[in-house]
């Protein structure tokens with residue numbers, strides 16, 4: 504069984520180097536992208552939607568030309584393990600989701616998907632074997648049409664300097680940039696102060 508042009512083993516190496524660990528969701532995500540692509544007409548330019556922010560966006564980025572950075576992949580975090588590939592101009596596409604009924608036939612996958620076991624109780628090798636054995640059998644593919652509002656390129660429009668932070672931002676966001684409007688993740692106003700002790704860089708691992 505292959506995922507696109509890759510053997511399962513090659514794909515798992517790709518996951519490891521890109522994502523950091525061979526997450527079960529990413530193996531399933533590979534089958535999801537593969538199934539969606541097989542159901543799209545050849546030779547169309549497609550965009551992608553991931554309906555979750557965990558794992559699945561990385562499968563899309565590994566196996567299609569769509570990335571967050573090039574704007575062809577949108578993450579709409581509904582928390583559903585589903586993706587959609589669609590004609591970027593016409594909106595016609597396919598949606599593939601991990602089917603909660605179909606996983607009932609696969610106990611390890613079901614218990615992982617519904618978090619019925621703690622990570623300690625899980626047997627990662629059995630789970631991986633089951634995922635590979637199941638392949639697309641736990642997935643359902645649907646025809647969808649993406650709303651016009653989501654199609655086409657949306658430019659940033661005019662750019663100005665934010666009167667509060669002095670950084671460039673899209674004028675359409677308002678009189679201040681979105682960070683200065685209260686969306687900033689930082690506790691204090693960032694300072695450029697060479698006398699201050701440098702924060703040590705920490706590499707944080709995990710999934």
Ligand SMILES: [Zn+2]
Nearest residue numbers: 665668680683
């Ligand atoms: Zn600002």
